[in-house]
Amino acid sequence: MDKIIMEHGSGGRATGELIRDIFESQFNSDVLSEMEDAAVVPGSGTIAMTTDSFVVTPLEFPGGDIGRLCICGTVNDLCMRGAVPKYITCGFILEEGADVALLRRLVKSMAETAEEAGVKIVAGDTKVIEGNGGIYINTAGVGFIPDGVDIKAKNATVGDAIIVSGNVGDHHATVLSQRMGIKNNIKSDNAPLQDMVGNLVKAKMPVHVLRDVTRGGLGTVLKELALSSNTCFEIEQDKLPVDPQVESFCGLLGLDPLYMGNEGKMVAIVPEECANECVDIIKSSKYGQDACIIGYVNEPGDDSEKGSLILKTRIGGRRFIDILQGEGLPRIC
Amino acid sequence: MEISALVDFLQNYDGPKIRLMEVCGSHTHAIAKHGIRDLLSANIELLSGPGCPVCVTPTAYIDKLIEICLRENTTVATFGDLLRVPGSKESLNEAKGRGGRVAMVYSPMDVLGLAKENPDMNYVFAAVGFETTAPVYTLLLDQVQAMGLENVQVLTALKTMPGAISYLCENGAQIDGFIAPGHVCAITGADYFAGLAEKYQIPFAVSGFGDRELVIAIYGLAQMVINKEHVVKNYYTSVVDSGQNDIVVSQFNKYYEKADVAWRGMGIIPGSGLVLKDEFKKYDAGSIGLDQDNKRNKACRCGEILMGKCKPSDCPLFGKVCTPMHPEGACMVSEEGSCFNAYR
Secondary structure, eight states, X not given: OOBOOGGGGSSSHHHHHHIIIIIIHHHOOHHHHTOOSSOOOOOOSEEEXXXXXXXXXXXXXXXXXXXXXXXXXXXXXXXXXXXXXXXXXXXXXXXXXXXXXXXXXXXXXXXXXXXXXXXXXXXEEEEEESSSSOEEEEEEEEEEEOTTOOOOGGGOXXXXXXXXXXXXXXXXXXXXXXXXXXXXXXXXXXOOOHHHHHHHHHTTOOOOEEEEOOTTHHHHHHHHHHHHHTOEEEEEGGGOOOOHXXXXXXXXXXXXXXXXOOSSOEEEEEEGGGHHHHHHHHHTSTTXXXXXXXXXXXXXXXXXXXXXXXXXXXXXXXXXXXXXXXXXXXXXX | OOHHHHHHHHHHOOSSOEEEEEOOHHHHHHHHHTTGGGGSOTTEEEEEOSOXXXXXXXXXXXXXXXXXXXXXXXXXXXXXXXXXXXXXXXXXXXXXXXXXXXXXXSSTTHHHHHHHHOTTSEXXXXXXXXXXXXXXXXXXXXXXXXXXXXXXXXXXXXXXXXXXXXXXXHTTOOOSEEEEXXXXXXXXXXXXXXXXXXXXXXXXEEOOSSHHHHHHHHHHHHHHHHTTOOSEEESOTTTOOSSOOHHHHHHHHHHEEXXXXXXXXXXXXEEEEEEEOGGGGGGBSSOTTOOOOOOSSTXXXXXXXXXXXXXXXXXXXXXXXXXXXXXXXXXXXXXXXXXXXXOO
16 A cells, blocks of 8 residues: 555445554544444533644654644644644545655654644544545534633723734745745744743733634734734834844845744743742743743824834834735645 | 834834835735834835736736636646736636636646646746846746747746836825835845935835835835935845846846836836747736726726825725725735735
8 A cells, every 4th residue: 555545435344454554543543432322431621622733844844744733733723722733633635646664754743743732532533535646634623611701702801912822934844945945944843832831821820812823824813813902012123023034034035034934832921920930931841942921012102003013124114014915825734 | 223213213204205205015915014104203205116916917918818717738837926917807816717727826837747747738827027037037938948848838927116116206106215025125125216315306215025124124215215315225135236147147148138118007118028038928817908908897997096196095996895805906905016005
């Protein structure tokens, strides 16, 4: 079995072999192995649920692959509501001609990332369609929200500090470098953030908003949050953490790191008085060593500043940042 | 002088009103990006001229690309900035949604790989640009010939700057000084604009794209206006020389000849465009005569905005019917467009 063929999606013997040989053996999950129509899992309390589909090209890139990405994406979406991620389901859409050795590597990567993130893969599905060897994955996730945690976009309050958990633009720059055949040492930052968020929650930090910085980049994410809370976000260009190599790469191609996606970075909006403590907690968590405060949530000066994001430029000017228009870079996740 | 002293001067200037125009889309973008307008006194006005190649392209060109992408076995390859530009009826993105073949690429050279892998597919590259981008398309054609590819063509909308600047000066745009396009000057040399400076008695400052570079050039240009010095000064010496880049010029001479082409809002300007020479016509997908400009919304004032006759905020559509999400004119689509950059 070198390549996926239509028969692998028949529901018959070939499908069974594919599931046993590739998925079940890697995922090593007692619930999944029951092979029931639905997974039955324990849990109680307030539930967070999310789903996300992954169509990135190329499927493997420096620092990660679609397998790691599809676990991180769903785990991080759950974390952004303060939830502890527990269960994941996955749906594969395989085009005929997909390479089986590649699929095996991706599934192994999913299993390893799920273990790192502390989630169990409890249900799955596979479909095969005509095509040209493409692989697409959908994941859905369930997590549980600890008592007293209330994290949501419209909670941003005047006086809050805006924290970003590390360098922006790495994943986007990685995928673009691969597609353009540009050699550099830029690596995707795709990573699960349950440790970082868990540490903030455990320390009982009164976090108002968390948001992962994915497609659209930091500029889009912050503008959306400013709109949700109808406040005025002000950030400083000098404080934005950007890897120097990513910055030069963007400069060469005329890209703006503010609109470049990540897959393992988050924005935290917290009351100013505990901002430094939150930064210290994030910095001491996995994947958070470059965290810093980049700005503050302010009272809008006039009506035109309501729901706005203002960047103070290096030379002292002010620039109003809008959400990303157009496509940016398609299919980065 | 320290940069802060230049900023102080520009911020506190209270002499007669000075109207400066940048004629390079990357300058328009950089000025917005660095918040430069915020640093200028109300008596120094910065206008965005016809420097965004997408914005000055008439709708007939977009319509032609749409017609091509809907042909059998034909794909239009383009940079991302053209995808959302409205033609007379729809954009390339909309045409793609109803079955057109459009590939977004980051470099024209990407077409070579696509054409080689898919010999049964014809590729037409949307070759839009000024003096800066035009050389890249000659390299593409060099490679197409070297590789013996029979399935690559270009649809050109190539323009050169002097014709547009003459037009502005002769048609009442009332500009006191031009920020000369840094990238164009890297190709042509700063002296390219010397004849215009003398003929129209107007100063030019060649500028780079960084925050400090822009402040220095704008300060220098304001000083030239105040002192009535009608010359070209080069403030981008790290990249721009006074003379031309000979390699690029020989590529131009090999492939292109001057032509009368249409600019949105300004009509046909004699000798202001580049088209492929007769011996390379087989690589042209039908670029001649795409002069019609049938705006989707007649109230759109793109043309006057490009000429500095009105500001984006003077257009009745700006920010209401016309936004980056739902653009009526190209100036609202492109990252280099004056309306896009004025919108917040």
